[in-house]
Amino acid sequence: MKKNFNLFKPSKKFGQNFLIDKIVISNIVDNLNPKSGEVLLEIGPGFGSLTFPILKRIDKLYAVEIDKNLSEKLKNFFSPEKLTIFSENIIKFNFLKFYKKKAKRIRIFGNLPYNISVFLMIKLLKFSYLIEDMHFMFQKEVADRIQANPSEKSYGKLSIIIQYFFKVTLLLDISKESFSPIPKVNSSFIRLQPHVCSPYHVKDITMLSYVTNVAFSQRRKIVKHSLSKLFSEKKLCDLGINPLLRAENISISEYCRLTEYLVKKNFLIPK
Known part of the structure; x- marks a missing residue:
């Protein structure tokens, strides 16, 4: 060559x-x-x-x-x-x-x-x-x-x-x-x-993209604050998410869980 x-x-x-x-x-x-x-x-x-x-x-x-x-x-x-x-x-x-x-x-x-x-x-x-x-x-x-x-x-x-x-x-x-x-x-x-058998599932991938974008736009903040406009501290706890963690500490499965909650709630992504 x-x-x-x-x-x-x-x-x-x-x-x-x-x-x-x-x-x-x-x-x-x-x-x-x-x-x-x-x-x-x-x-x-x-x-x-x-x-x-x-x-x-x-x-x-x-x-x-x-x-x-x-x-x-x-x-x-x-x-x-x-x-x-x-x-x-x-x-x-x-x-x-x-x-x-x-x-x-x-x-x-x-x-x-x-x-x-x-x-x-x-x-x-x-x-x-x-x-x-x-x-x-x-x-x-x-x-x-x-x-x-x-x-x-x-x-x-x-x-x-x-x-x-x-x-x-x-x-x-x-x-x-x-x-x-x-x-x-x-x-x-x-x-x-x-993935042949995907370990992850959300009904709306756009919502997953939105949630992760919000979380990582303030990645040094704990999620109680970075995701506050989407979830209350209590709701994070109810969904099994430690509100004192940062965005980088949340697993893909946990982000999927957060996403599915918003989908079921019929949350509309801001334009």
Whole structure:
């Protein structure tokens, strides 16, 4: 890949940092474990550090690449029957239309730029039912937030909302020296699998999002105060929530319990 890398110029506009460490690449492909017959969609193949080794294992791969220069160059290496590249912004990509054409759940993977990673993850929550699994490289800070547990420093609204839909597994921590150009921070590679039997349930995910947003907007306050406009201290106790805890100490199941109370109460989210 070093030979091929000379053909490509990283773009600051798209926040491109290309993975070049062969050992890391091999570990990622092994963890992904692609098989022919599966529908695999790569986000941001770049100069193909994962594309090339994966296509040695399977017959067909789909990819979304916003940089038209990169997508055109990658097309020179493979026939359309082997690699289909959509030259567009992944934020605007129609996952539902793609899924309906394939009639099979999608495996999604890629190295996500920091500037779109959180926004894209929130978008993908809407399509969790059509996803087999996802394997993403994030900046370590974002990965820490996604996989954090209650009472950990990184635990917050993002942890709760993503873990509500997906089981999160850390697979690899990756040094910034594994990329070119070298970014300022390290990265992590994680797996996200939709829950087969979800441990969580709310009737209104928008309400869960609202409750967690209110709680974490004042995360240093105890919930007796941060959630005071939604719950009295007595109601928190009735719902099994210690009013002296902070937002970061409340579990996902407990946030679901708070959410369900508001749903049953027909509480209207302020506009």
